[in-house]
Amino acid sequence: MMNRNTEETAPSFIPFARPSLGPEERDLVIRVLESGWLTSGRYAEEFEKAFQEYLGVPFARAVNSATAGLHLSLEALGIQPDTWVITSPYTFTATAEVLRYLGAHPLFVDIEPQTLNLDPRGVEEALERSGKPISAILPVHLAGRMCSMEPLTDLSRRFGIPLVEDAAHAFPVYQRGKAAGTFGNAGVFSFYATKTITTGEGGMVVTPSEKIAERVSMMRLHGIDRKAWDRYTSNRRQAWEYDVVAAGYKYNLSDLCAALGLEQLKKADSFLRRRKEIAAFYFEQLADQDYLLLPEKTPEHAWHLFILQLLPDALTLDRNAFADALLARGIGTSVHYKPLHMMTYYRNLYGYKPEDFPVSLRTYQHCLSLPIYPGLRDVEAERVVEAVRAVGRQARR
Ligand SMILES: Cc1ncc(COP(=O)(O)O)c(C=O)c1O
The missing domain is CATH 3.40.640.10 (Type I PLP-dependent aspartate aminotransferase-like (Major domain))
Known part of the structure; x- marks a missing residue:
């Protein structure tokens, strides 16, 4: 990847998102x-x-x-x-x-x-x-x-x-x-x-x-x-x-x-190049983690978010516990999204049940978004991957 500087040391916490302003x-x-x-x-x-x-x-x-x-x-x-x-x-x-x-x-x-x-x-x-x-x-x-x-x-x-x-x-x-x-x-x-x-x-x-x-x-x-x-x-x-x-x-x-x-x-084009580079790095480094479902690899992607899914049958940790374990290793993650039909307002108004939209429900239960932004340095992306692999190793069934 670019931005390699062996002198650099990664900061202790890697936030999920960070604007790139100069x-x-x-x-x-x-x-x-x-x-x-x-x-x-x-x-x-x-x-x-x-x-x-x-x-x-x-x-x-x-x-x-x-x-x-x-x-x-x-x-x-x-x-x-x-x-x-x-x-x-x-x-x-x-x-x-x-x-x-x-x-x-x-x-x-x-x-x-x-x-x-x-x-x-x-x-x-x-x-x-x-x-x-x-x-x-x-x-x-x-x-x-x-x-x-x-x-x-x-x-x-x-x-x-x-x-x-x-x-x-x-x-x-x-x-x-x-x-x-x-x-x-x-x-x-x-x-x-x-x-x-x-x-x-x-x-x-x-x-x-x-x-x-x-x-x-x-x-x-x-x-x-x-x-x-x-x-x-x-x-x-x-x-x-x-x-x-x-x-x-x-x-x-x-x-x-x-x-x-x-x-x-x-800077939109250079930002996109960097997000694509980070996505490519995640694909390369996480492809062999068989408890993960990676997003589709496609050029039709702006990579605003890198949403992976945890395969529940392969892990002893659920998504929230997996995210907590990453947080304990200094990696910020997020969840996109809790579906709208599960939110109080829409549920009350239209009487939805969680399983009314089963793909949305299942995705929500298992998804996790990794940090991906132009300012994420190589050492930080490496730390994200190392943390995912380490938690995966411990939680693998
Ligand atoms: C899918 C989607 N639509 C619309 C919006 C609304 O964007 P804004 O915060 O600029 O109003 C967001 C914001 O996060 C979003 O994620």
């Missing part, structure tokens, strides 16, 4: 601080343009979180109350909560065991047989592993139902040359602190539709028909005049955050 980010944030304009302005616009160019999409709109971006995309598509949106239960709660903001419901379809993404056959069955008014399909590219987009886009076309991609984990990653987030009516990326690039908090909506882009622009800032930046900085007369045409939201991305995004975007 002097470039610091310098640009300081420039914003000194500019006298902190909220959405020229840097937010520049970030949108750079993101648009990077993905080769016609419209990108910066927002203050992917949650906000998902909400605004679905709102712009006119998702109505009491309709159902097909999505995965195997995701972070943001994916489904935005449906509830709109009075709509998640129609959960179980995941494929290999990809941990929505099973297109389940989606087809739901469209054909659920008997519910379905208003959209909302796939999640879990961990950065792309969903199989062809069957999903086919179904969206065949049933005339919009497709919005939750690409919070999936920047950047491609399927047959086309980027995650660019297949449907809208795609939403997250720049939360642990994501593949970060603005601290932030997100981006991309869309091929000018109408959606305009609606998102307006609704992210109070439903005002003109940019706040115009309002305060233009030196035309009566610049304070503005109209409110809808009850919008406060979802704009500040220039402070956008400055981080501009610099992070320049």
Whole structure:
């Protein structure tokens, strides 16, 4: 691997996630601080343009979180109350909560065991047989592993139902040359602190539709028909005049955050290279550990997360005890995710039982995410592998 420095000694604790920020980010944030304009302005616009160019999409709109971006995309598509949106239960709660903001419901379809993404056959069955008014399909590219987009886009076309991609984990990653987030009516990326690039908090909506882009622009800032930046900085007369045409939201991305995004975007390719390198190292070093099920080895992966599964029949420790044993060796791990149908809110609302989505349940019980981020040094990745192997040796049946 790269970054080998034999002089280096690994720190005592290896966190599960750590942002990679350098002097470039610091310098640009300081420039914003000194500019006298902190909220959405020229840097937010520049970030949108750079993101648009990077993905080769016609419209990108910066927002203050992917949650906000998902909400605004679905709102712009006119998702109505009491309709159902097909999505995965195997995701972070943001994916489904935005449906509830709109009075709509998640129609959960179980995941494929290999990809941990929505099973297109389940989606087809739901469209054909659920008997519910379905208003959209909302796939999640879990961990950065792309969903199989062809069957999903086919179904969206065949049933005339919009497709919005939750690409919070999936920047950047491609399927047959086309980027995650660019297949449907809208795609939403997250720049939360642990994501593949970060603005601290932030997100981006991309869309091929000018109408959606305009609606998102307006609704992210109070439903005002003109940019706040115009309002305060233009030196035309009566610049304070503005109209409110809808009850919008406060979802704009500040220039402070956008400055981080501009610099992070320049590093997106090198960050991806490093995450791929770490994934390749884990594959190489853990392939012979027969109590582990490693994720699928595929180029269609942004490697935001490296989710492995522990085979319960081969081990005397369950997942939590395995994670505790790694923690005792100074390795931070995490679990992605406790499925939404097992969460109190969704359980109470829809009466789910854990086994209603058996693949999600089983994956949750046995999954463990290892540290994978550009700043993870070779010595640290080696320590992760050594710790997994050592715990595995002790816990092997
Ligand atoms: C799959 C998924 N969708 C959406 C989100 C929401 O992202 P944000 O924190 O930017 O609102 C997250 C956040 O972790 C996520 O994991």
